[in-house]
Amino acid sequence: MKPIVYFIGAGLSILLSIYMFIFGTWANHEMIAIFIGLWAPTIIGIGIFNTLVGIHDEMCCAHKRIEDRQTKHQR
Numbered sequence: 001m002k003p004i005v006y007f008i009g010a011g012l013s014i015l016l017s018i019y020m021f022i023f024g025t026w027a028n029h030e031m032i033a034i035f036i037g038l039w040a041p042t043i044i045g046i047g048i049f050n051t052l053v054g055i056h057d058e059m060c061c062a063h064k065r066i067e068d069r070q071t072k073h074q075r
Helices: 005-023 031-039 041-074
Strands: none
Touching: 005 031, 005 041, 031 041
């Protein structure tokens, strides 16, 4: 997924957390709002992880292409 998707998800999590914290009327609504607010760093962390995995895959493919070219020239 594109990085903007993760940032939108994190932003929505923060906005929902603020909304629940301010306008919540049931017991423990502050704790629920904090819990939802903690989703934002998790979502951003997943986005960073997926980006790094994509970079790693590209580097592995590039390294394999370089090795293939070197073995062709040595024959």
